[in-house]
Amino acid sequence: MRKVSFPRMGESYRTFKMLLNDLGNEVVLPPRPSRRTLNLGVQYSPEFACFPLKIVMGNYLEVVEQGANVLVTSGGVGPCRAGLYAELHRKTLHRMGYPVDIIVFEPPRLHPFNFIRNVHRLNPGRLSIKAVIACIKRAWRKLQALDNLEKLTHIIRPEERERGATTKVYKKVLEWVDGAYAMDEIIEAETAAVEEMNKIPRDTERLVLDVGIVGEIYVLLEPASNLEIEEALGNLGVRVERSMFLTGWTRDNTWKETTEGMTVKDAARHYLPELIGGHGRDSIGHTILYAKRGFDGVIQLAPFTCIPEIVARTILNKVSADHNIPVLTFFLDEQTGKAGMITRLEAFVDLMRRKKLQSAGLKPA
Numbered sequence: 109m110r111k112v113s114f115p116r117m118g119e120s121y122r123t124f125k126m127l128l129n130d131l132g133n134e135v136v137l138p139p140r141p142s143r144r145t146l147n148l149g150v151q152y153s154p155e156f157a158c159f160p161l162k163i164v165m166g167n168y169l170e171v172v173e174q175g176a177n178v179l180v181t182s183g184g185v186g187p188c189r190a191g192l193y194a195e196l197h198r199k200t201l202h203r204m205g206y207p208v209d210i211i212v213f214e215p216p217r218l219h220p221f222n223f224i225r226n227v228h229r230l231n232p233g234r235l236s237i238k239a240v241i242a243c244i245k246r247a248w249r250k251l252q253a254l255d256n257l258e259k260l261t262h263i264i265r266p267e268e269r270e271r272g273a274t275t276k277v278y279k280k281v282l283e284w285v286d287g288a289y290a291m292d293e294i295i296e297a298e299t300a301a302v303e304e305m306n307k308i309p310r311d312t313e314r315l316v317l318d319v320g321i322v323g324e325i326y327v328l329l330e331p332a333s334n335l336e337i338e339e340a341l342g343n344l345g346v347r348v349e350r351s352m353f354l355t356g357w358t359r360d361n362t363w364k365e366t367t368e369g370m371t372v373k374d375a376a377r378h379y380l381p382e383l384i385g386g387h388g389r390d391s392i393g394h395t396i397l398y399a400k401r402g403f404d405g406v407i408q409l410a411p412f413t414c415i416p417e418i419v420a421r422t423i424l425n426k427v428s429a430d431h432n433i434p435v436l437t438f439f440l441d442e443q444t445g446k447a448g449m450i451t452r453l454e455a456f457v458d459l460m461r462r463k464k465l466q467s468a469g470l471k472p473a
């Protein structure tokens with residue numbers, strides 16, 4: 109019996125589950141990455157593999173234990189290890205006695221035939237092209253709704269009157285979007301969810317800091333991999349703006365690059381004119397754009413041993429000095445602890461708050 113699964117990245121699994129079901133697949137849902145996921149991944153991955161490779165390895169082992177035998181993932185372009193992930197995972201799983209098939213989606217903009225062939229392989233129901241397009245459109249709309257709600261949590265959380273209220277309501281409304289199927293149901297669920305979230309009591313007088321989050325895609329999108337840093341920042345009175353969401357990344361890699369994507373590249377050009385793989389150049393470009401928009405600081409999230417982000421980190425020292433914006437980097441791996449992260453965040457927030465008050469001619473409390 110054919111059972112399909114995929115690596116978990118934030119809430120996007122809700123969309124992929126719907127799409128794969130629509131195409132006639134039985135889906136095994138990937139669990140939220142946990143300590144067990146990480147332990148499995150670390151145990152069966154090369155020691156110096158990137159952190160996302162290890163978590164995804166653990167996630168794969170959890171789903172193959174539940175019977176998944178087809179795994180769907182994305183490929184990678186540029187000079188870093190991302191393009192080798194799928195092959196390494198496949199070989200490891202085969203060696204462990206799991207003869208899985210891994211379907212790798214390369215960016216359709218660059219590999220249109222790979223996209224068509226893979227959609228065909230994932231369409232055992234043999235839906236017509238028109239029906240497949242309709243399924244993709246609905247899935248896309250659901251993905252947009254999920255991203256929009258997550259962005260809203262970033263705005264509301266630093267002002268919530270009752271600690272944890274945003275997270276509680278967000279968890280509830282996610283289920284509304286999850287249960288919506290037809291296009292109008294998805295739109296209706298999103299509207300109701302936004303209304304519900306806007307009812308959360310807020311203190312709009314509070315001094316809130318604006319911080320941009322840049323870095324490698326996996327650790328940006330999967331909260332379990334970054335120890336829920338955005339929630340922690342929200343609780344410290346910080347409004348975060350994450351530089352990457354799955355809808356934005358997909359848009360840039362599917363049809364054609366958006367003006368937004370090009371603006372980021374242009375901004376980074378002076379410091380880094382070359383593509384160095386991963387999202388290193390984006391981290392630099394976004395940091396400059398955040399500085400120009402008057403943000404109070406930037407946090408870079410980088411998997412331990414991620415070459416593009418290590419290169420970006422060295423350049424960000426200069427960007428930080430040139431554009432007068434504080435930048436804090438977290439290199440994440442299986443050893444990273446939440447308590448240590450919170451301590452560093454508190455110190456960073458304190459520094460930004462003092463700077464903000466001083467530039468407004470006010471005394472820090």
Ligand code: SF4
Pocket residue numbers: 158159160188189190191324385386387411413414415416417
């Ligand atoms: S971007 Fe970084 S973490 Fe991702 S595959 Fe490349 S080197 Fe590894």
